[in-house]
Amino acid sequence: MVDKTMSLNECRGECLKNCSCTAYGAADIGSGSGCVMWYGDLMDTRTYGDGGQDIYLRLAASDLGLLWARLILGVETGLGQKIFRSPKLSLSPKDLGFRSVYYMYQLSSDAVVARLFLDHSGVFERVVWDNGRQLWTKYLSGPNDMCDSYGLCGPYGLCETDTIPICNCLRGFSPKSPSDWNLREAKGGCVRNTKLGCGEGGDGFMKLSDVKVPDSSNATVDATMGFDECAKKCLMNCSCTAYATSNISSGIGCLNWFGELIDSRTYPNGGQDLYVRLAALDLVKGKGQLPWFAIRLLRKLTKGLQCLVNWKTTHIFREGNSPADILASRRGSREAAEKAKIELSSTSQTEINLPFITADSSGAKHLNITLTRSKFETLVNHLIERTRNPCKSCLKDASISINDVDEVLLVGGMTRVPKVQEIVSEIFGKSPSKGVNPDEAVAMGAAIQGGILRGDVKELLLLDVTPLSLGIETLGGIFTRLINRNTTIPTKKGQVFSTAADNQTQVGIKVLQGEREMASDNKLLGEFDLVGIPPAP
Structure with a gap:
């Protein structure tokens, strides 16, 4: 036509x-x-x-490519070389998905000399000699970097030219196919670590700065809406995954994305702020727009005091006293041991003085011992070392690395012991925060939770999780998990089970807590009988 x-x-x-x-x-x-x-x-x-x-x-969008990519044939790095042949128009083997790309080539004279330059970053430039002005003029140039490729890192992937590899999942997401990502094939993209809370609340936003906004084909625009209204609008819709301002200069206008975020990349010299929606548990680093606390109880070191009491008991035994005398002496030993532990947190040694601790035929016996901090640390070191594995498990369950931890909070009086703080510094590579009173932290958390339940505190979100998996016993004594550990509560989970025998009308249900595969190895929380089941073959 x-x-x-x-x-x-x-x-x-x-x-x-x-x-x-x-x-x-x-x-x-x-x-x-x-x-x-x-x-x-x-x-x-x-x-x-x-x-x-x-x-x-x-062509279909999936078949479009950077058509001039194959024009760099036989070109070496450095100052470039002269091109004597006519370039061919051909598709790149990469799936770059451009809307329309074409290459135009026209020479005003057969004698025109053209040169092609290729630098270390992959940028190429064709220049031609202008005989009239006696200078080289740019004819065309190639892409700035690999992140110009459409959707290179897949859904919820972020392309960053200053990292190796250039494709990374957004925080709160993990590779959909780790094996593909290991081979530098990231087009499969990423998936969420935690499902959005949606109507149940708890979602927040992670701010990405200096980015190109994702493909907006699945976005809506409201040019009159303010920034805060835009965030609220996104939270009200379960399908909304991100928002941004539509007018960067004025900060007015609202862009809401629905579905997967595709073709996100960073710019080294500026870009736009994008707010990606995450579940509360994935806002671990506290940089989202919801203030919240992540509380992990690792291990109590209450046995440290018992070690000190036992050590003093050993010294009394050396004096030849009877076990009955020793048991009687423990009533005063515990108070003295606690006092010594507290003093050794601020001094290098302390005196333990217990007069009239026991008596024999020669008269009353008194206990006077000098305890150094190094001796005390030797006594309790095996208990402190047992906190290493819980710390590592805590990081693994939260799907974060040590570098992602901003602050380490110590809870409980035993954390004032210098050796405990030293081990914490070794584990996390940073000194623990001293901004929270270890003795008051639990009480403060309980007060905050009470305020939330009463409705007096509304600007905070305090999360509680199941410390161990919950499940039931099934045929063969197997522990079948229904709710995995570290799941935020309240929550609910359903699963369909069948009876073990024909015409069975009731089933005994045992609810257990633990991580072992056999039901008998986990803790029984309760049991009940489910009756009234219609008989069936």
Whole structure:
């Protein structure tokens, strides 16, 4: 079909409107005006070495590529080299998904000299010699970096040119196929670590700075809405996954994304702020827009005091006293041991003085011992070392690394012991925070929770999780998990079970807590009988 009145851009638009249109071009080669559209199969297409016409072949988005990528044939790095052959128009093997890409090549003289330069970052530039002005002029240049490729890192992936590898999952997401990512094939993208709370609350936003906003084909725009309203609008819709301001300069306007976020990348010299929706548990680093606390109870070191009492008891035994005398002496030993432990947190040694601790035929016996901090640390070291594995398990359950931990809070009086703080520094690579009173932390948390339950505190979200998996015993004594550990509560989970025998009308249900595979190895929380089951074969 030919229309001589239509411009080339109008021709392109008309071709895209008709599903049968397969290509278009200019009707008048000299002026570049007019429109020619082809329908159906393209037959008898060829190239000319000394000129010809430009045609634009229609392709699916998944097949479009950076058409000039294959033009760099035989080019070496450095100052470049002269190109003597005519370039060919061909598709890149990469699936880059551009809307439309074409290459135009025209020489005003057969004697024009062209040079092609390729630098270490992959940027290439073609220049031609302008004999009239006696200088090299830029003719075309290639992409700035690999992140220009559409959807290179897949859904919820972020392309960053200053990292190796350049594709990384957004925080709160993990590779959908780790094996593919290990092979640097990231187009499968990422999936959430934690399902969004949606109507149950608890969701927040993670701020990404200096980014190109994702593909907006699944986004909505409201140019009149403010920033805070935009965030609330996104939280009200379970399908909303991110938001941003539509007008960067004024900060007004609202962009809401629905579904997967595709084609996100960072810019080293500026970009836009994007707020990605995450479940509360994935806002571990506290940089989201919901203030909250992540509380992990690792291990109590209450046995440290008992070690000190036992050590003093050993000293009394050396004096030849009877076990009965020793048991009687423990009533005062515990108070003295606690006092010594507290003093050794601030001094290098302390005196333990217990008068009239026991008596024999020669008279009363007194205990006077000098205990150094190093001796005390030796006594309790095996208990302190047992906290290493719980710390590592805590990081693993939270799906974070040591580098992701911003602050380490110590809870409980035993954490004032210098050796405990030293071990914490070794584990996390940073000194623990001293901004919280170890003795008051639990009480403060309980007060906050009480305020939330009463409705007096509304700006905080305090999360509680199941410390161990919950499940029931099934046929063969197997522990079947229903709710995994570290699941935020309140929660609910359903699963369909069948009876173990024909015509069974009741089933005994045992509810257990633990991580072992056999029900007998876990803790029984309770049991009940489910009756009234219709008999069935």
